[in-house]
Every structure is written in C-alpha cells, then in structure tokens.
Amino acid sequence: MGKKDNTEAEYKILEAARKVFIKKGYAGARMREIADEAGINKGLLHYYFKTKDGLFESIFDELLMTFAPQLNIIFESDLPFFEKIEQFINQYMTVLINNPDLPSFIVHEMQQNEEKVVNAILKSKHKPNPMKFMMQIQMEVATGKIRAINPVHLMINMVSLCAFPFVGKPMFKGMLHINDVEYLQIMEIRKKEIVDFIINSLKI
Amino acid sequence: MGKKDNTEAEYKILEAARKVFIKKGYAGARMREIADEAGINKGLLHYYFKTKDGLFESIFDELLMTFAPQLNIIFESDLPFFEKIEQFINQYMTVLINNPDLPSFIVHEMQQNEEKVVNAILKSKHKPNPMKFMMQIQMEVATGKIRAINPVHLMINMVSLCAFPFVGKPMFKGMLHINDVEYLQIMEIRKKEIVDFIINSLKI
DNA sequence: GTCTATAGGTAGATAGAC
C-alpha cells in the first residue's frame, strides 16, 4: 500500500475523534477506539497528532465555534426585538437538532476545565457578547414595548429553553417513553413552542 | 491504630466518592483520589467496596433520588395549578442551589449509560410520572384558565428553566464576568423570575 | 479493620521496519 493523500487520513482521524470524544468525553475516550473508528492504526494517530490532548484541542475549538457564532447572531444583529428573538430560537434550535449530542459534551468538558475553556472563548474572535442584546431588552422595557423583566434572566431563559432538552434528552425520553426519532420530531415542533412561550410572557 | 467505628470509614468513603465522582465523572475519577479525599488508604476502598463500579453505583442511585422525588411533588400533588407551578419552581431551584454541580454530573452519566440509568429510574419507586400533571395542564386549557399550550413542552420548559443555568454555569459565568457567589445570588433571585416568566406566558 | 506491597491489565506514547 503506497502513500495516500495525507489530508484524507488526517480528515478521517478528525472525524473519528470528534465522534468518539463527543460520545465518551475526554476522559472516557480511548486512542484505540479513535483509531478503529478512523480505520487506521493507533501509531498513525500519534504521527498526525502528537498527544491525546493535542487531538482533543484540535476538535474542541472547532466544536465550540459551532455554537458561539450562533449566539452572536442574536446579540449583535440590528433586527426588531421580537424578530430577533424568533430568528435566534429558530437558528439555535436548528444547530442543536443537527448536533443533538454536542451540548452535553460541551458543558461537561467546560466544567472539567473551566478556566482553560472560558479563556479560550474569551480570546476567540467569536466571543459571545450579550451586552448589546441586554441593553436592547432594557430599552424595550423602558419604552413600554414589553413588561418589566430582568435582561440577564431573559437571556438565560432563551438559551435554557433551547439547550436543556438536548442535555437532558435521556431523562425526557424515559419520562415520555419515546425513541430518538420521535424526540427530534418534538424538538422540531418545539421551535415554534419556545417562540410563543417567550413572546406571550413578554406582552404587557 | 486499633479498629475504628466501621460506619465512620464507610461514611467518609462515600462522602469522598460523591465529591470526586461529581467533580470528575466516572471515567475521570481515580480510586487514589477518592482514598486521599477520604483520608484513608487505597486498599481500604476495596475492602468496603469491591470495585470502582460498585462504589459508583452506591452513590449514583442516592444522587438520582435527590432529584426524582422533587419532580414528583409537582406531578402528583393536588394543589391548584398556579400554586403547583410556584411550589415546584421554588422547591426544585432550592435543591439545585444546594447541589449546584449535581445536574452536570447526572446528565453526563445518564448519557454515558442511557439504558442502564433509565431502567434504574423506571424501576424506582420514585419514578417521575408527569402524566397526571400534563393532564391537569390540558384541563386548564380546556376550561379556559390558561392559553392553549402543549403540555409536554410546558413540562420541558419548567425543568429547563430551572436546571440549565446550573449545567451551563461556566458558560454564563464567563459571559457575565461574575464569580460563583454572585452566580448563586442570581439563582436565588431567579426563583421568582422563572415563576413570573411562566405565569405571564400562560395568561389568556 | 487498616495498612504496604505488588500483581495484572491497559492506557498513551515511541521506535523502527517497510
């Protein structure tokens, strides 16, 4: 077997690493399992990525960026208030539906290495900056467009209503006695449910 | 050193195991670290608990029970609807504020071993059964007491608004530039914020 | 019951043939 396109092996390794790390977490993942998943040899992992830690960082940064820019859409856009909320919910839920196991992975690894991860986010050019959005909320309150509400909690509410159903998927699946496919269908319907829930709560 | 009260050593081990498992997760926890945390020898762990897996199960079942019975309070009580919601939010948030690292641990380990954990819950006498509560929601809608809302999503909303701020604590702390003490203060205020948010959303 | 010492297994990482 001659030499292959090196980008292909590297790509297969990254794909496999993403899959295994997301499923098992950093501590639970095995270099052996990543190699098997990629269909290559264990030694080759260390040829492309010196250490497990290096491989992890290569994929983690990329995964973080799957979420952070989506958050910035709401925080920094100039849309009218209710439209901004609706667009954020739809867009964020779509990302989550397409990556249902990602939230659990992110929050777990963030907790394992809080300062390291938080610093990585803050240094990133995609750093979430909710201040503009929270000021817009206060403006809406001040001008009587919505009821008085604490901007910090409204922001937390929006993210929580979208993200937790994916983090707690096993629990809700068990309580509702449904399978993965049915759960994702519920999440699809949920886009509109969340928007209605928030908008109704904000009306004067 | 003579023999000590055996319940004391066992208690210290369980305390230490709970702390280390919650912080590091099953895969990341080390028997050595648990022994050190308990102030006893590594060999003694295996005297009281044959295996790491056995020690884990000893504490995990107990931790699960910290949450499930609280959920049943809302699902099975006979309180008027809005009072039931308020009591649930206050009670559940109090549990979470007193155990802020528990949600991340539970959801991560549930995902690692979904069928095993879900079966353990379903077999438990504290099994969460949201059916009664969801039927009450439908009754409120039918009698025109609240706006039309999907009971499944209202139930998910209530849990999500309480639990996610703890799962995503590192993220929110980073975004808001605050420390742990300040974060818990926000969570204390949040009890009322969540109740207001839900009640306002349900009004006709 | 509590400790020390160590066995047995497996993980990440390296060396070297091809």
Add this chain to the structure above:
DNA sequence: GTCTATCTACCTATAGAC
C-alpha cells in the same frame, strides 16, 4: 505515510502483614 512491536506509566484490584 503506515504499520507492528514495545516501552513506560498508571490504574484497578488483590495478597498478605499487622
């Protein structure tokens, strides 16, 4: 570039002294 074989370190678990 890709593989096999192996090293070293660490982790769980056991054996045995006290």
